Amino acid sequence: MTLRSPLGRARGLGSAKEGTHHWWMQRVTAVALVPLMILLVGFLPVAAAAGYNGFLQLMQDPITATVLTLAVIAGLYHMKLGLQVVIEDYVHHEGAKTILLVLSALGASTIGAVSLVSIFMLAL
Amino acid sequence: MAASKQRPLSPHLQIYRPQLTSVLSIFHRLTGVALSGGTLLLAWWLVAGAIGPDAYAIFEAFCTSWIGWVLLAGFSYALMYHMCNGIRHLFWDGGFGLELKDAYVSGYVVVVASVVLTALVWGVGLGIGGEG
Numbered sequence: 001m002t003l004r005s006p007l008g009r010a011r012g013l014g015s016a017k018e019g020t021h022h023w024w025m026q027r028v029t030a031v032a033l034v035p036l037m038i039l040l041v042g043f044l045p046v047a048a049a050a051g052y053n054g055f056l057q058l059m060q061d062p063i064t065a066t067v068l069t070l071a072v073i074a075g076l077y078h079m080k081l082g083l084q085v086v087i088e089d090y091v092h093h094e095g096a097k098t099i100l101l102v103l104s105a106l107g108a109s110t111i112g113a114v115s116l117v118s119i120f121m122l123a124l
Numbered sequence: 125m126a127a128s129k130q131r132p133l134s135p136h137l138q139i140y141r142p143q144l145t146s147v148l149s150i151f152h153r154l155t156g157v158a159l160s161g162g163t164l165l166l167a168w169w170l171v172a173g174a175i176g177p178d179a180y181a182i183f184e185a186f187c188t189s190w191i192g193w194v195l196l197a198g199f200s201y202a203l204m205y206h207m208c209n210g211i212r213h214l215f216w217d218g219g220f221g222l223e224l225k226d227a228y229v230s231g232y233v234v235v236v237a238s239v240v241l242t243a244l245v246w247g248v249g250l251g252i253g254g255e256g
Contacts, residue, residue, distance in 0.1 A: 027214065027217060030210050030213075030214060031214065033207070033210075034207060034210075034211065037203060037207055038207075041200070041203065041204075041245050044249070045245065045248060045249025045250075045252050046252060048187070048249065049249070049252040052173075052177045052180045052181070055173055055180070056173070059173065068170075075163065076163065079156075079159070079160050079163060082156045082157075082160075083156075083157070083160055086153060086156070086157060111163050111164065111167045114167050114170075114171055115163075115166065115167045115170050115171075117174070118167075118170035118171045118173065118174035119170060121174040122170070122173055122174050
Protein backbone atom coordinates (compact mmCIF):
# COMPACT_ATOMS: atom_id res chain seq x y z
CA MET A 1 0.00 0.00 0.00
CA THR A 2 1.24 3.47 -0.76
CA LEU A 3 0.13 6.81 0.61
CA ARG A 4 1.19 8.68 -2.54
CA SER A 5 -1.52 10.06 -4.77
CA PRO A 6 -1.79 8.63 -8.30
CA LEU A 7 -0.72 12.01 -9.69
CA GLY A 8 2.31 12.16 -7.39
CA ARG A 9 3.31 8.64 -8.43
CA ALA A 10 2.97 9.48 -12.11
CA ARG A 11 5.18 12.55 -11.74
CA GLY A 12 7.59 10.54 -9.59
CA LEU A 13 9.47 13.58 -8.34
CA GLY A 14 8.82 13.66 -4.59
CA SER A 15 9.04 16.83 -2.52
CA ALA A 16 12.41 17.93 -3.95
CA LYS A 17 10.75 18.27 -7.39
CA GLU A 18 13.80 17.16 -9.33
CA GLY A 19 13.98 13.37 -9.08
CA THR A 20 17.18 11.86 -10.44
CA HIS A 21 18.09 14.85 -12.60
CA HIS A 22 21.31 15.73 -10.73
CA TRP A 23 22.56 12.14 -10.63
CA TRP A 24 21.72 11.56 -14.27
CA MET A 25 23.33 14.76 -15.58
CA GLN A 26 26.49 13.96 -13.62
CA ARG A 27 26.70 10.69 -15.58
CA VAL A 28 25.74 12.16 -18.96
CA THR A 29 28.43 14.84 -18.66
CA ALA A 30 30.92 12.20 -17.43
CA VAL A 31 30.34 10.07 -20.53
CA ALA A 32 30.69 13.14 -22.77
CA LEU A 33 33.87 14.23 -21.00
CA VAL A 34 35.80 10.99 -21.61
CA PRO A 35 36.40 11.59 -25.35
CA LEU A 36 36.46 15.39 -24.88
CA MET A 37 39.22 15.25 -22.25
CA ILE A 38 41.26 12.79 -24.34
CA LEU A 39 41.05 15.26 -27.25
CA LEU A 40 41.87 18.21 -24.96
CA VAL A 41 44.87 16.45 -23.43
CA GLY A 42 46.07 15.59 -26.93
CA PHE A 43 45.59 19.19 -28.07
CA LEU A 44 47.22 21.00 -25.12
CA PRO A 45 50.84 19.88 -25.70
CA VAL A 46 50.53 20.66 -29.44
CA ALA A 47 49.14 24.13 -28.70
CA ALA A 48 51.70 24.74 -25.96
CA ALA A 49 54.58 23.90 -28.29
CA ALA A 50 53.24 26.01 -31.17
CA GLY A 51 53.99 29.48 -29.74
CA TYR A 52 51.55 32.38 -29.98
CA ASN A 53 51.19 32.45 -33.78
CA GLY A 54 50.85 28.68 -34.00
CA PHE A 55 48.26 28.82 -31.21
CA LEU A 56 46.25 31.45 -33.13
CA GLN A 57 46.30 29.23 -36.22
CA LEU A 58 45.20 26.12 -34.32
CA MET A 59 42.34 28.02 -32.68
CA GLN A 60 40.93 29.13 -36.06
CA ASP A 61 40.11 25.53 -36.94
CA PRO A 62 36.31 25.20 -36.46
CA ILE A 63 36.67 21.58 -35.29
CA THR A 64 39.05 22.68 -32.55
CA ALA A 65 36.68 25.47 -31.53
CA THR A 66 33.74 23.04 -31.47
CA VAL A 67 35.56 20.46 -29.34
CA LEU A 68 36.77 23.15 -26.91
CA THR A 69 33.26 24.62 -26.67
CA LEU A 70 31.79 21.22 -25.81
CA ALA A 71 34.60 20.51 -23.34
CA VAL A 72 34.05 23.83 -21.55
CA ILE A 73 30.26 23.38 -21.30
CA ALA A 74 30.32 19.70 -20.27
CA GLY A 75 33.33 20.19 -17.98
CA LEU A 76 31.98 23.18 -16.07
CA TYR A 77 28.50 21.66 -15.76
CA HIS A 78 30.11 18.48 -14.39
CA MET A 79 32.20 20.64 -12.04
CA LYS A 80 29.16 22.55 -10.78
CA LEU A 81 27.30 19.29 -10.05
CA GLY A 82 30.34 17.74 -8.33
CA LEU A 83 31.13 20.76 -6.16
CA GLN A 84 27.47 20.89 -5.16
CA VAL A 85 27.64 17.33 -3.76
CA VAL A 86 30.90 18.05 -1.92
CA ILE A 87 29.48 21.26 -0.38
CA GLU A 88 26.22 19.55 0.61
CA ASP A 89 28.19 16.70 2.24
CA TYR A 90 30.70 18.70 4.24
CA VAL A 91 29.28 22.18 4.93
CA HIS A 92 26.60 21.86 7.58
CA HIS A 93 26.02 25.53 8.43
CA GLU A 94 22.92 26.46 6.43
CA GLY A 95 24.03 30.00 5.57
CA ALA A 96 27.58 29.06 4.57
CA LYS A 97 26.24 26.14 2.53
CA THR A 98 23.83 28.35 0.58
CA ILE A 99 26.50 30.97 -0.08
CA LEU A 100 29.02 28.36 -1.28
CA LEU A 101 26.41 26.70 -3.52
CA VAL A 102 25.57 30.04 -5.13
CA LEU A 103 29.25 31.01 -5.47
CA SER A 104 30.18 27.68 -7.08
CA ALA A 105 27.31 27.97 -9.57
CA LEU A 106 28.15 31.59 -10.42
CA GLY A 107 31.86 30.75 -10.58
CA ALA A 108 31.28 27.89 -13.01
CA SER A 109 29.05 30.11 -15.18
CA THR A 110 31.58 32.94 -15.20
CA ILE A 111 34.58 30.71 -16.03
CA GLY A 112 32.44 29.12 -18.75
CA ALA A 113 31.31 32.42 -20.28
CA VAL A 114 34.82 33.90 -20.25
CA SER A 115 36.27 30.75 -21.83
CA LEU A 116 33.60 30.53 -24.53
CA VAL A 117 33.88 34.20 -25.50
CA SER A 118 37.66 33.73 -25.80
CA ILE A 119 37.24 30.61 -27.95
CA PHE A 120 34.83 32.46 -30.27
CA MET A 121 37.08 35.54 -30.48
CA LEU A 122 40.01 33.30 -31.45
CA ALA A 123 37.98 31.24 -33.93
CA LEU A 124 36.43 34.15 -35.82
CA MET B 125 20.95 22.15 23.89
CA ALA B 126 23.87 20.13 25.27
CA ALA B 127 23.41 16.38 25.64
CA SER B 128 22.86 15.45 29.27
CA LYS B 129 25.00 12.31 28.98
CA GLN B 130 27.55 10.81 26.59
CA ARG B 131 25.70 8.57 24.20
CA PRO B 132 27.45 5.97 22.02
CA LEU B 133 28.27 7.21 18.51
CA SER B 134 28.40 5.10 15.40
CA PRO B 135 31.98 4.57 14.17
CA HIS B 136 33.18 7.17 11.67
CA LEU B 137 35.97 7.36 9.08
CA GLN B 138 38.92 7.63 11.46
CA ILE B 139 37.99 4.32 13.12
CA TYR B 140 38.61 2.28 9.99
CA ARG B 141 41.96 1.24 8.54
CA PRO B 142 42.43 2.99 5.17
CA GLN B 143 41.86 0.56 2.30
CA LEU B 144 42.61 0.90 -1.41
CA THR B 145 38.91 1.28 -2.19
CA SER B 146 38.27 4.01 0.37
CA VAL B 147 41.49 5.90 -0.45
CA LEU B 148 40.70 5.89 -4.19
CA SER B 149 37.17 7.09 -3.43
CA ILE B 150 38.42 10.03 -1.36
CA PHE B 151 41.08 10.78 -3.98
CA HIS B 152 38.33 10.96 -6.63
CA ARG B 153 36.67 13.82 -4.71
CA LEU B 154 39.99 15.47 -3.99
CA THR B 155 41.05 15.44 -7.66
CA GLY B 156 37.58 16.66 -8.64
CA VAL B 157 37.91 19.71 -6.40
CA ALA B 158 41.51 20.26 -7.57
CA LEU B 159 40.39 20.13 -11.21
CA SER B 160 37.84 22.86 -10.44
CA GLY B 161 40.83 25.08 -9.61
CA GLY B 162 42.51 23.85 -12.78
CA THR B 163 39.70 25.29 -14.90
CA LEU B 164 41.00 28.75 -13.90
CA LEU B 165 44.32 27.90 -15.54
CA LEU B 166 42.58 26.77 -18.74
CA ALA B 167 40.39 29.88 -18.78
CA TRP B 168 43.45 32.08 -18.24
CA TRP B 169 45.14 30.39 -21.22
CA LEU B 170 42.15 31.05 -23.53
CA VAL B 171 41.61 34.61 -22.31
CA ALA B 172 45.33 35.43 -22.63
CA GLY B 173 45.26 34.08 -26.19
CA ALA B 174 42.24 36.21 -27.05
CA ILE B 175 43.76 39.39 -25.54
CA GLY B 176 47.03 39.24 -27.44
CA PRO B 177 50.73 38.28 -27.57
CA ASP B 178 51.76 40.18 -24.41
CA ALA B 179 49.11 38.56 -22.24
CA TYR B 180 49.94 35.18 -23.81
CA ALA B 181 53.64 35.68 -23.00
CA ILE B 182 52.79 36.30 -19.34
CA PHE B 183 50.77 33.07 -19.26
CA GLU B 184 53.62 31.15 -20.94
CA ALA B 185 56.12 32.58 -18.46
CA PHE B 186 53.92 31.46 -15.57
CA CYS B 187 53.53 27.94 -16.98
CA THR B 188 57.27 27.50 -17.50
CA SER B 189 58.10 28.75 -14.00
CA TRP B 190 58.63 26.07 -11.36
CA ILE B 191 55.23 26.68 -9.78
CA GLY B 192 53.70 26.45 -13.26
CA TRP B 193 55.35 23.08 -13.88
CA VAL B 194 54.17 21.79 -10.50
CA LEU B 195 50.59 22.96 -11.20
CA LEU B 196 50.57 21.50 -14.72
CA ALA B 197 51.97 18.17 -13.51
CA GLY B 198 49.36 18.04 -10.74
CA PHE B 199 46.59 19.16 -13.09
CA SER B 200 47.44 16.52 -15.72
CA TYR B 201 47.68 13.71 -13.16
CA ALA B 202 44.45 14.78 -11.42
CA LEU B 203 42.67 14.83 -14.79
CA MET B 204 43.94 11.38 -15.80
CA TYR B 205 43.12 9.91 -12.38
CA HIS B 206 39.63 11.45 -12.24
CA MET B 207 38.92 10.23 -15.79
CA CYS B 208 40.13 6.65 -15.16
CA ASN B 209 38.34 6.35 -11.83
CA GLY B 210 35.29 8.06 -13.36
CA ILE B 211 35.15 5.32 -16.01
CA ARG B 212 35.36 2.80 -13.13
CA HIS B 213 32.36 4.54 -11.55
CA LEU B 214 30.42 4.38 -14.84
CA PHE B 215 30.97 0.61 -14.98
CA TRP B 216 29.63 0.36 -11.42
CA ASP B 217 26.61 2.46 -12.43
CA GLY B 218 25.98 -0.10 -15.17
CA GLY B 219 26.09 -2.87 -12.56
CA PHE B 220 29.52 -4.26 -13.54
CA GLY B 221 32.51 -4.99 -11.30
CA LEU B 222 30.72 -4.57 -8.00
CA GLU B 223 32.19 -7.72 -6.37
CA LEU B 224 34.84 -6.84 -3.78
CA LYS B 225 37.59 -8.65 -5.70
CA ASP B 226 36.66 -6.86 -8.94
CA ALA B 227 36.59 -3.50 -7.17
CA TYR B 228 40.18 -4.10 -6.03
CA VAL B 229 41.33 -5.23 -9.48
CA SER B 230 39.78 -2.17 -11.16
CA GLY B 231 41.27 -0.01 -8.39
CA TYR B 232 44.79 -1.19 -9.19
CA VAL B 233 44.10 -0.76 -12.91
CA VAL B 234 43.11 2.87 -12.25
CA VAL B 235 46.29 3.52 -10.24
CA VAL B 236 48.54 2.11 -12.97
CA ALA B 237 46.58 3.56 -15.91
CA SER B 238 46.51 7.09 -14.46
CA VAL B 239 50.30 7.08 -13.99
CA VAL B 240 50.96 5.60 -17.44
CA LEU B 241 48.60 8.02 -19.19
CA THR B 242 50.13 11.03 -17.42
CA ALA B 243 53.63 9.86 -18.38
CA LEU B 244 52.43 9.34 -21.96
CA VAL B 245 50.96 12.86 -22.18
CA TRP B 246 54.18 14.41 -20.86
CA GLY B 247 56.38 12.16 -23.00
CA VAL B 248 54.50 13.13 -26.16
CA GLY B 249 54.14 16.75 -25.04
CA LEU B 250 57.81 17.25 -24.26
CA GLY B 251 58.70 15.36 -27.45
CA ILE B 252 56.71 17.87 -29.51
CA GLY B 253 58.15 20.74 -27.50
CA GLY B 254 61.68 19.47 -28.17
CA GLU B 255 61.07 19.44 -31.92
CA GLY B 256 59.52 22.91 -32.02
